[in-house]
Amino acid sequence: MHTATCEHDDHDHPGLTGQALRRALGAAERRCAETDQRLTAPRRRVLELLLEGDAPLKAYDLIAAFGEAGAPAKPPTVYRALEFLERLGFAHRIESLNAYVPCRLEGDSHQAAFLICDCCGAAEEFEPDFTAQLAAAKGAGYAVESITLEARGLCPACRKD
Amino acid sequence: MHTATCEHDDHDHPGLTGQALRRALGAAERRCAETDQRLTAPRRRVLELLLEGDAPLKAYDLIAAFGEAGAPAKPPTVYRALEFLERLGFAHRIESLNAYVPCRLEGDSHQAAFLICDCCGAAEEFEPDFTAQLAAAKGAGYAVESITLEARGLCPACRKD
DNA sequence: AACAGTAGTGTTATGAAATAACATAACGCG
DNA sequence: CGCGTTATGTTATTTCATAACACTACTGTT
Structure with a gap:
């Protein structure tokens, strides 16, 4: 696991609150209803935590934050x-970080691409264009189900110091 | 972690032996010499195990296989x-598998792309063309250091059953 | 050759991430 | 209602990775 760690919590990502948070959860609720999926209490709670977060969250951060009165959740x-949120495209796992983020894009496709800052830990999702890679896969005879891309480097803010 | 697991050890990847193995190790030795890096015994041994392997190897597989007379290595x-092999571009970590493969391509660039079969576990490295993604990153103001792409699906052989 | 500095290794212990397995509850429907 | 399916709760364990520190081996200098 890389690290350049020069400490910047500033220049943060959004991290939804109040109105916007409720709207996002409502949208998820609706999308679940459309496909007869159930956004149950624990699922909703985890999605809420991800949406509130301003950076990728580790599973055990979620576990710790899950319960109301300091009561943590159990790992499973x-x-x-x-797993549910990933399956429905509401969240992504960032493999190189062992961490999770809410999906910031439209579409529930099983494609995701991230720019990850080695300095401040921010992870920005961007619209993936996998045309070239899908062509390569096709050439090799593979039937691709999902693609993830993770680019590591420095975000604009961290480049400047 | 996904799984479709329909068991196929057949249609395997190479997995170097004898002559070819020695040649690959020799090449690594030479590339180290060029940059004043030392391919010490443990590093060489791990690279050898990776080259011999016909599929991505887990760290603890390597640990177990490391020693001669059943004596395992210690994790560190x-x-x-x-870490050394990755740094020099001799090996790659496949994040979504927690596993390692020897680099099958030329060039020591910090770019890697894999087609991973969810059925047989094979992982095929292919020449990455990240033009589109690098353009996106540039547009976002990121200074990219390294990129990894992992595509999951079914390999040609596994598609047929 | 003696030395100092750096890079690499050995070893013990511990920490972090994820899952197995099984019991219980809630939902959807004939 | 009663049955199958989906989801949850809970305990325990497994798998993956690193911290910390002592020791050794190479490198270049004088």
Whole structure:
């Protein structure tokens, strides 16, 4: 695992609150209804935590933050919720970070691409264009189900110091 | 972690032996010499195991296989060797598998792309063309250091059953 | 050759991430 | 209602990775 760690919590990502948070959760609710999926309490709670977060969250951060009065969740509760959220395209796992983010894009496709800052830890999702790679896969005879791309480097803010 | 697991050890990847193995190790030795890097015994041993392997190897597989007479290595020995091999571009970590493969391509660039079969576990490295993604990153103001792409699906052989 | 500095290794212990397995509850429907 | 399916709760364990520190081996200098 890389690290350049020069400490910047500033120049943060959004991290939804209040109105916007409720709207996002509502949208998820609706998308679940459309496909007869159930956004149950633990699933909703984990999604809420991800949406509130301003950076990729580790599973055990979620476990710790899950319960109201300092009562943590048990690991399987959170891992199962994450699995569900990933399956529906509401969240992504960032493999090189062992961490999770809410999906910031439209579409529920099983494609994701991230720019990850080695300095401040921010992870920005961007619209992936996998044309070239899908062509390569096709050439090799592979039937691709999902693609993830993770680019590591320095975000604009961290480049400047 | 996904799985479709329909068991196929057939249609395997190469997995070097004898002549070819020695040639690959020799090449690594030479490339180290060029940059004043030392391919020490544990590093060489881990690279050898990776080259011999016909599929991505887990760190603890390497740990177990490391020693001659069933004597396993200690974790840090192998993890340190892997770190070195990755740094020099001799090996790649496949994040979505928690596993390692020897680099099958020329060039020591910090770019890697894999087609991973969810059925047989094979991982095929292919020449990455990240033009589109690098353009996106540039547009976002990121200074990219390294990129990894992992595509999951079914390999040609597994598609047929 | 003696030395100092750096890079690499050995070893013990511990920490972090994820899952297995099984019991219980809630939902959807004939 | 009663049955199958989906989801949750809970305990325990497994798998993956690193911290910390002592020791050794190479490198270049004088």
